[in-house]
Amino acid sequence: MDGMMHHNLPRRDFLKLVGAGAVAAAVAPRAESAAPATSGTIPIGKIGNLELSRLMLGTNHITFHMHSRDLRYVRELSQHYNTDEKIIETFAAAEANGVNTFMTHSEAKIEKLFKQYRDRHNSKMKWIIAPWLTDDGRVTDPAGYGQLVPKLVESGADALYVPGMLTGPLVKDGKGAMMGELLEVIKAAGVPAGIAAHGLDVVQFCEKEKLPVDFYVKTFHHLKYPTAPKPEAINGDYAEVPGYWCRNPEETTDFMKGVEKPWIAFKVMAAGAIPPRDAFRYAYSNGADFILAGMFDFQISEDAQICRDTLASINSRPRPWRG
Amino acid sequence: MSNNIGRRNFLKTSLAVGGAALAGHSFEEKVLSAEIKSGTPAVPSTDPLSLPKGKIKDLELSRVICGGNLIGGWAHSRDLVYVSSLVKAYHSDEKVFETFRLAEHRGVNAVLTNPVSDRVINAYWKQGGKIKWLSDCATGNIKEGIKRSVDSGAHAVYLQGGRCDKWVQEGNLGEIETALSFMKDQKVPCGIGAHCLETIRECVLAKFEPDFWVKTLHRDSYWSATPKENRRIFDEVSGSKKEHGQHHDNMWCIDAKETIDYMATLKKPWIAFKTLAAGAIHPRSAFQWCFENGADFLCVGMFDFQVVENTAIADAALKAVAKQNRSRPWMA
Numbered sequence: 001m002d003g004m005m006h007h008n009l010p011r012r013d014f015l016k017l018v019g020a021g022a023v024a025a026a027v028a029p030r031a032e033s034a035a036p037a038t039s040g041t042i043p044i045g046k047i048g049n050l051e052l053s054r055l056m057l058g059t060n061h062i063t064f065h066m067h068s069r070d071l072r073y074v075r076e077l078s079q080h081y082n083t084d085e086k087i088i089e090t091f092a093a094a095e096a097n098g099v100n101t102f103m104t105h106s107e108a109k110i111e112k113l114f115k116q117y118r119d120r121h122n123s124k125m126k127w128i129i130a131p132w133l134t135d136d137g138r139v140t141d142p143a144g145y146g147q148l149v150p151k152l153v154e155s156g157a158d159a160l161y162v163p164g165m166l167t168g169p170l171v172k173d174g175k176g177a178m179m180g181e182l183l184e185v186i187k188a189a190g191v192p193a194g195i196a197a198h199g200l201d202v203v204q205f206c207e208k209e210k211l212p213v214d215f216y217v218k219t220f221h222h223l224k225y226p227t228a229p230k231p232e233a234i235n236g237d238y239a240e241v242p243g244y245w246c247r248n249p250e251e252t253t254d255f256m257k258g259v260e261k262p263w264i265a266f267k268v269m270a271a272g273a274i275p276p277r278d279a280f281r282y283a284y285s286n287g288a289d290f291i292l293a294g295m296f297d298f299q300i301s302e303d304a305q306i307c308r309d310t311l312a313s314i315n316s317r318p319r320p321w322r323g
Numbered sequence: 324m325s326n327n328i329g330r331r332n333f334l335k336t337s338l339a340v341g342g343a344a345l346a347g348h349s350f351e352e353k354v355l356s357a358e359i360k361s362g363t364p365a366v367p368s369t370d371p372l373s374l375p376k377g378k379i380k381d382l383e384l385s386r387v388i389c390g391g392n393l394i395g396g397w398a399h400s401r402d403l404v405y406v407s408s409l410v411k412a413y414h415s416d417e418k419v420f421e422t423f424r425l426a427e428h429r430g431v432n433a434v435l436t437n438p439v440s441d442r443v444i445n446a447y448w449k450q451g452g453k454i455k456w457l458s459d460c461a462t463g464n465i466k467e468g469i470k471r472s473v474d475s476g477a478h479a480v481y482l483q484g485g486r487c488d489k490w491v492q493e494g495n496l497g498e499i500e501t502a503l504s505f506m507k508d509q510k511v512p513c514g515i516g517a518h519c520l521e522t523i524r525e526c527v528l529a530k531f532e533p534d535f536w537v538k539t540l541h542r543d544s545y546w547s548a549t550p551k552e553n554r555r556i557f558d559e560v561s562g563s564k565k566e567h568g569q570h571h572d573n574m575w576c577i578d579a580k581e582t583i584d585y586m587a588t589l590k591k592p593w594i595a596f597k598t599l600a601a602g603a604i605h606p607r608s609a610f611q612w613c614f615e616n617g618a619d620f621l622c623v624g625m626f627d628f629q630v631v632e633n634t635a636i637a638d639a640a641l642k643a644v645a646k647q648n649r650s651r652p653w654m655a
Contacts, residue, residue: 032446068400068403068406069401069403069546069547070545070546070547070603071547071601071602071603072602072605073398073405073602073626073629074406074602076401077406077409077410077413077626078385079408080413080499080626080627080628081409081412123342198632208488212515224403224565225402225403225565226563226564226566226567226571227402227547227571228567241546242546269404270401272402272403272405272406273402273404274404275401275404275514296405296408296409296412297412298408299405299408314531
């Protein structure tokens with residue numbers, strides 16, 4: 001069919017292509033700032049001692065949390081498209097294009113596949129995980145973290161963060177201090193510890209209480225896409241219908257100006273409704289240090305180039321690069 | 324879509340043939356494995372189905388027809404910019420063949436799509452596939468589209484809804500008249516398509532006599548439908564808007580009741596399309612309703628993993644409607 005990407009490439013050619021790119025990415029000098037990169041690399045930032053590409057590979061499209069509004073078939077289509085082999089190819093395509101970090105919530109299947117990719121392909125890709133799911137349920141307290149976190153670090157996690165699905169309710173229920181305990185569990189395992197949030201109140205709480213946060217993972221997108229909510233339809237930090245995940249982008253920009261920790265922005269495309277050229281520019285130019293983007297294998301090359309072009313053309317930001 | 328039940332059954336029947344050695348493999352792996360062993364395309368390992376048929380002139384068509392937008396990659400996914408690319412990436416030639424084979428196995432004997440799909444359809448026929456092809460002729464100059472379709476083996480041709488809507492919007496009925504005449508010269512059934520009821524009305528007033536109509540029909544009770552107060556005639560061919568609540572590739576029948584009432588007065592077969600509003604309405608809420616309200620055939624875009632459930636729903640819907648007196652008699 002016309003318009004197909006990797007499906008048109010014989011598999012051997014595809015592997016040759018991503019293999020060559022992976023080698024190039026591994027040996028290319030790495031930028032220390034957001035300066036323009038050579039083809040195949042993406043500018044690097046730092047969280048702790050970790051050197052991370054400013055564009056990171058997200059997970060929802062391969063763990064099938066698709067946020068596709070009322071088009072329910074999209075999730076099942078993604079499940080059929082993203083076979084285990086295709087997911088491995090996606091990791092390879094990301095690394096070949098300079099995306100050196102994969103972020104995901106903890107989930108047995110995706111952990112197994114990523115470990116398999118790293119082991120079999122001698123990959124240098126970094127891995128940031130939100131401890132959240134075990135085989136027998138969700139982990140929601142320090143005791144659970146105490147069991148899961150060491151396992152994840154042992155499996156190869158480079159950094160860990162407390163997911164927004166956990167932090168939001170904790171803050172709203174007046175239990176925000178528990179985030180500090182969860183962060184301490186992560187830090188005790190010897191890796192950078194982050195806090196994710198859909199609501200800005202979580203970040204505000206952490207800053208006010210001076211919790212030991214190494215980085216933030218905060219949603220960020222504008223509200224100028226056709227299916228964005230009208231102001232009167234915004235009733236919480238996020239919603240599936242109408243689909244939004246950052247209710248207050250201007251306020252977020254303003255607050256993050258004063259935050260000195262690195263900021264990984266996620267849901268920058270509002271789960272597919274904002275084209276990457278628009279979304280990436282909006283996120284970087286308003287203060288994000290890194291972007292976490294769900295990308296199918298056939299989108300990665302173009303998105304990586306958009307990222308390079310965008311970073312090369314940004315002259316001013318409301319906050320300095322913090323990572 | 325709630326394909327879970329259908330998919331479970333689908334996999335169960337696949338497993339029965341695949342055997343224990345293939346128990347952990349996907350459906351497509353099982354099909355491919357069977358093909359490798361036998362050297363011929365595998366027959367899908369689910370129960371066959373025979374759907375009722377109707378006739379457009381001498382052309383016998385199942386009452387459910389595969390839509391071609393999913394094969395061509397026109398997903399109409401509102402503002403979700405990645406879905407069309409995903410659809411195209413999914414549909415390798417082999418996946419298209421697999422979908423057609425399964426559709427035929429489940430009683431669907433026709434596909435309605437664009438002439439750009441002629442290559443893959445012909446490749447499928449060379450493998451022994453029998454699916455009939457209705458072409459919308461919408462590529463390049465309309466006469467070229469018609470000629471290409473017929474030369475490539477189309478069993479019926481029609482003027483794509485978007486083209487006809489645009490011509491009517493521009494007051495250019497002469498284009499439709501000329502194209503219809505050219506289609507009739509090709510000696511295959513020929514139709515007129517429309518998203519806009521006004522297009523059908525104008526064609527009837529102009530006394531055009533196609534062999535069949537291809538008109539959108541769907542309910543408006545889904546979240547992404549355009550609010551009633553913002554619906555405009557010719558929305559579909561007037562471009563997508565970025566503002567809240569305006570048309571953005573999200574609605575194709577803005578006047579279902581009027582459409583039903585008007586189509587009841589027409590005596591030629593009616594192929595209803597966009598019956599699921601491009602994925603927002605479940606087939607359970609669409610198929611029976613469309614048949615009850617006058618459609619003779621439904622054009623339905625189906626992924627391979629939806630075919631079993633959708634054909635089962637269509638079969639049940641047709642059986643239910645057969646017990647009723649439709650206000651519009653079957654015209655095919």
